[in-house]
Amino acid sequence: MKKALIHDWYYVNGGAEKVIRSINNIWDDFDHFALIDNLNDSDRNYIFVGKNNEVKTSFIQKLPTSKSNHRKFLQLFPLAIEQFDLSDYDLIVSSSASVAKGVVTNSNQLHISYIHSPMRYAWDLYHQYIRESNLKGLKLWYARKVLSKIRLWDVVSTNRVDHIITNSNYIAKRVKKIYRRESEVIYPPVDIDSFALEEKKKDYYITVSRFVPYKKIDLIVKAFSKMPEKKLLVIGDGPDREKIEAFRSENTKLLGHLDFANMLEYMQKAKAFVFVAEEDFGIVPVEAQACGTPVLAYGRGGALETVEDKVSGTFFYEQTVDAIIKGVNKIDKMVFHPQQVRENAEKFSRERFEREFKTEIENLYEIWKR
Numbered sequence: 001m002k003k004a005l006i007h008d009w010y011y012v013n014g015g016a017e018k019v020i021r022s023i024n025n026i027w028d029d030f031d032h033f034a035l036i037d038n039l040n041d042s043d044r045n046y047i048f049v050g051k052n053n054e055v056k057t058s059f060i061q062k063l064p065t066s067k068s069n070h071r072k073f074l075q076l077f078p079l080a081i082e083q084f085d086l087s088d089y090d091l092i093v094s095s096s097a098s099v100a101k102g103v104v105t106n107s108n109q110l111h112i113s114y115i116h117s118p119m120r121y122a123w124d125l126y127h128q129y130i131r132e133s134n135l136k137g138l139k140l141w142y143a144r145k146v147l148s149k150i151r152l153w154d155v156v157s158t159n160r161v162d163h164i165i166t167n168s169n170y171i172a173k174r175v176k177k178i179y180r181r182e183s184e185v186i187y188p189p190v191d192i193d194s195f196a197l198e199e200k201k202k203d204y205y206i207t208v209s210r211f212v213p214y215k216k217i218d219l220i221v222k223a224f225s226k227m228p229e230k231k232l233l234v235i236g237d238g239p240d241r242e243k244i245e246a247f248r249s250e251n252t253k254l255l256g257h258l259d260f261a262n263m264l265e266y267m268q269k270a271k272a273f274v275f276v277a278e279e280d281f282g283i284v285p286v287e288a289q290a291c292g293t294p295v296l297a298y299g300r301g302g303a304l305e306t307v308e309d310k311v312s313g314t315f316f317y318e319q320t321v322d323a324i325i326k327g328v329n330k331i332d333k334m335v336f337h338p339q340q341v342r343e344n345a346e347k348f349s350r351e352r353f354e355r356e357f358k359t360e361i362e363n364l365y366e367i368w369k370r
């Protein structure tokens with residue numbers, strides 16, 4: 001069986017790349033494809049587990065500024081993904097939050113797609129992206145036209161996939177809504193072993209995130225500015241840093257990007273982890289729970305599947321400052337047992353993902369061969 005693994009792009013080591021790492025840990029004979037590959041050596045060695053790490057890229061890789069901002073070539077993504085000739089492969093696995101699932105295959109090939117999310121910027125977050133782009137006139141018209149064409153291509157290209165696996169029930173519902181396709185849910189891998197349990201907690205709250213709009217870090221910082229008696233630590237960085245800094249009060253520290261050891265120590269000893277984004281799954285809240293740190297989460301998206309109310313955390317149900325304040329006051333009065341918090345996280349281990357994913361792929365392949 002000759003196998004190809006196609007991923008949207010390689011430029012950071014995020015949640016989707018941790019899925020790729022686990023797939024590479026199961027099988028070491030995939031040939032790899034992606035629109036672009038700009039990984040540093042450290043991330044490359046981690047994602048490819050020291051095995052075959054050569055990635056065949058599309059023409060997007062050679063375009064000017066693609067390394068600094070590949071998303072500006074969105075209108076070319078469908079064309080680029082369709083240029084890959086995978087006709088020599090028996091099994092194609094795509095890892096897709098954008099266009100990877102749209103690779104062209106034939107009737108003699110089995111294509112299984114692990115969908116992290118339908119394209120957020122074309123579907124659920126379309127109006128938000130348009131608002132925050134601040135585009136006007138002809139540029140705004142062009143952006144809307146491009147995204148309209150992308151949506152049509154996105155739905156049509158899903159018909160090229162034989163079987164869909166999704167990373168949560170939340171995404172399975174979105175796949176059903178947008179693509180009218182059923183899917184199997186296999187939760188993504190979380191490296192539980194790297195996040196050791198800490199029983200002794202200190203009196204501060206923490207959040208860890210990239211500073212981008214949908215993560216809503218500004219709301220957390222605003223909320224804590226109205227609770228001067230409570231301490232907040234914010235780990236991360238990104239384009240929204242200046243905006244977030246403007247809302248910061250004396251009880252909040254922006255620690256920037258930290259190395260893993262320092263980040264881990266802060267996460268282990270925090271009283272609670274605050275999570276306001278509506279995520280497809282959300283790996284970081286699970287990592288916090290692995291440390292025995294309970295999670296205060298926005299009650300939508302993947303968090304509803306990864307946080308057990310009153311056991312490993314609790315919820316608030318509006319992305320507003322007032323709702324976060326009420327949530328903090330709520331969790332502040334609750335009692336959690338760090339060992340039970342960690343036990344909830346262990347349901348999402350890397351070993352569990354690799355076992356379930358291997359079984360699913362091999363079963364589907366055996367059925368297809370018949």
